[in-house]
Amino acid sequence: MAQIEIRDLGIDYRKPKSNEVFSAVDSVDLSVEKGEFVTIVGSSGCGKSTLLMAVAGLVDLTRGSIEIDGKRVDGPGPDRAVVFQEASLLPWRSVRGNVKFGLEMQRWSGGDLNERAMQMIRLVGLGRFSDYHPHQLSGGMRQRVNIARALAVDPEVLLMDEPFGALDAQTREIMGTELLRIWERSKKTALFVTHDIDEAIFLADKIVVMGRNPGHIKEVITVDLPRPRNEAILDSDAFHELRKRLRAHLAEDMSSMQLVQEVA
Amino acid sequence: MIAELFYRRQALVLGTLSMIGIVVFWQIAVDTGFINPFFISTPSQVAAEFMVQFEDGSVATNVAATLYCFVWSLGLAAVVGIILGVLAGWFADVESALEPFIWFKYSAPTVAFYPLFVAGLGYGTPTIIAIAFLFALTPIYANTLSGIKNTDRDLARAARSFGARPLDIFLRVALPGSVPVMMAGLRLGVGRALTGVVVAELFGANAGLGYAITYYGQLMQTTKMMVSIVIVVVLGVLLTQILSFLESKTDSWRVDSNR
Numbered sequence: 023m024a025q026i027e028i029r030d031l032g033i034d035y036r037k038p039k040s041n042e043v044f045s046a047v048d049s050v051d052l053s054v055e056k057g058e059f060v061t062i063v064g065s066s067g068c069g070k071s072t073l074l075m076a077v078a079g080l081v082d083l084t085r086g087s088i089e090i091d092g093k094r095v096d097g098p099g100p101d102r103a104v105v106f107q108e109a110s111l112l113p114w115r116s117v118r119g120n121v122k123f124g125l126e127m128q129r130w131s132g133g134d135l136n137e138r139a140m141q142m143i144r145l146v147g148l149g150r151f152s153d154y155h156p157h158q159l160s161g162g163m164r165q166r167v168n169i170a171r172a173l174a175v176d177p178e179v180l181l182m183d184e185p186f187g188a189l190d191a192q193t194r195e196i197m198g199t200e201l202l203r204i205w206e207r208s209k210k211t212a213l214f215v216t217h218d219i220d221e222a223i224f225l226a227d228k229i230v231v232m233g234r235n236p237g238h239i240k241e242v243i244t245v246d247l248p249r250p251r252n253e254a255i256l257d258s259d260a261f262h263e264l265r266k267r268l269r270a271h272l273a274e275d276m277s278s279m280q281l282v283q284e285v286a
Numbered sequence: 287m288i289a290e291l292f293y294r295r296q297a298l299v300l301g302t303l304s305m306i307g308i309v310v311f312w313q314i315a316v317d318t319g320f321i322n323p324f325f326i327s328t329p330s331q332v333a334a335e336f337m338v339q340f341e342d343g344s345v346a347t348n349v350a351a352t353l354y355c356f357v358w359s360l361g362l363a364a365v366v367g368i369i370l371g372v373l374a375g376w377f378a379d380v381e382s383a384l385e386p387f388i389w390f391k392y393s394a395p396t397v398a399f400y401p402l403f404v405a406g407l408g409y410g411t412p413t414i415i416a417i418a419f420l421f422a423l424t425p426i427y428a429n430t431l432s433g434i435k436n437t438d439r440d441l442a443r444a445a446r447s448f449g450a451r452p453l454d455i456f457l458r459v460a461l462p463g464s465v466p467v468m469m470a471g472l473r474l475g476v477g478r479a480l481t482g483v484v485v486a487e488l489f490g491a492n493a494g495l496g497y498a499i500t501y502y503g504q505l506m507q508t509t510k511m512m513v514s515i516v517i518v519v520v521l522g523v524l525l526t527q528i529l530s531f532l533e534s535k536t537d538s539w540r541v542d543s544n545r
């Protein structure tokens with residue numbers, strides 16, 4: 023059986039100051055194998071974050087179910103760790119303090135917290151910066167800390183919500199390559215939200231394309247590019263082919279968005 | 287770091303210069319007959335009188351009496367304000383329950399209750415402490431409340447994703463995140479407590495700077511009165527500066543605090 027089983031998932035939000043409900047995600051079915059790297063793409067507002075937060079156990083499900091290793095998700099758990107879209111480091115803690123934070127919350131009993139944290143900080147290449155505070159780091163460095171904090175608790179599943187969203191194209195590429203290097207060593211299952219097409223292909227075993235109104239899965243594309251991967255792959259024919267397919271999907275979504283605006 | 291030091295120095299130098307400027311202006315204005323010294327005395331006379339009061343021990347007595355009330359009222363206001371602020375910030379029901387009192391406190395002048403306190407606590411120290419306590423309580427309570435209440439939701443959610451329980455979020459996210467705002471509240475509270483003590487002493491006390499001010503004021507001995515006024519001002523500046531310094535220590539992690 024797959025490691026993550028999402029069945030007929032639906033999530034409604036209550037609209038502010040009214041009793042109306044808004045369906046953010048509907049009828050989502052998805053299975054993810056152990057060790058798989060799955061990327062989720064789709065236009066802004068199509069429910070990518072909502073889906074990811076549901077897997078994290080941070081939003082309530084309205085319909086359907088999510089199981090991880092056969093266990094129903096009904097809240098956060100030590101088998102999952104999240105790298106958030108928004109900055110979510112504690113500004114008053116150093117890099118090391120932040121990486122230790124997740125371990126402290128989970129009452130980590132696997133040895134010395136400091137050592138564990140330092141190990142993860144070195145893994146993401148920030149060994150020299152362990153005493154820095156978040157406001158002294160660049161955006162890319164901060165996201166490395168976020169990744170280190172998530173990896174430190176040794177989750178089965180790593181949930182990442184546009185972790186490189188705020189970075190420039192070049193840094194993004196470097197971070198993507200780094201992430202793959204780390205992931206190939208740890209072999210964790212990964213769900214990775216992005217709206218960068220190249221990033222989605224470059225990282226993925228499988229790409230989930232989402233559409234909007236309400237958020238649903240349009241297609242799941244398998245990526246058969248060989249691993250380990252490096253930047254050279256971006257110029258291969260297979261990559262171009264996938265890129266074209268994804269572009270077409272997202273363009274479709276954009277035009278339907280315009281239609282909605284015209285009607286409204 | 288160096289720029290920061292320079293900035294601090296610069297602020298200090300400018301502040302000191304403007305203070306000296308006022309003193310010089312004061313002296314010149316009186317010397318040239320521009321202002322009648324009967325009303326505000328002169329810096330040189332005040333300095334001389336200060337030495338007299340210093341040597342006969344009345345400076346020490348008055349400062350000690352005022353500081354005694356100040357420390358008690360600020361201490362009580364800090365303890366009560368922080369405890370109530372934390373509870374109200376964390377539990378919305380507590381906030382609603384306390385809200386009427388806060389509105390009441392904002393709209394009614396605290397000194398108006400002076401007679402009530404006198405009736406209950408008698409003239410002197412306990413009443414002075416009670417009035418100053420009320421003066422200082424509001425900013426400490428209000429700041430603590432807003433600090434806890436406005437806990438960063440993204441941080442709280444990140445903590446929850448790692449399995450944090452409500453108590454963890456309170457202790458590790460809400461509380462440390464509120465320290466700078468609480469310190470700002472305390473800084474305001476320091477000024478308010480000192481004001482409260484001096485104002486209450488004006489009305490009725492046996493010692494203290496406020497007492498000395500009314501006492502000599504009623505005797506029209508402006509120079510003697512000015513000594514106490516100057517001491518109050520210097521005390522206020524000094525205490526507030528100490529708190530500002532502590533405040534800057536606690537919020538060095540804030541992005542916009544490098545000033």
Ligand SMILES: Nc1ncnc2c1ncn2[C@@H]1O[C@H](COP(=O)(O)OP(=O)(O)OP(=O)(O)O)[C@@H](O)[C@H]1O
Binds near residue numbers: 036037065071107
């Ligand atoms: N807490 C909430 N309450 C009400 N509506 C919400 C809430 N969170 C999200 N939504 C709505 O649900 C929809 C999906 O939001 P979501 O954040 O999942 O989109 P997304 O695909 O992650 O977008 P982006 O790429 O911009 O991050 C949006 O229309 C949004 O307005």
Ligand SMILES: [Mg+2]
Binds near residue numbers: 070071072107
């Ligand atoms: Mg999102």
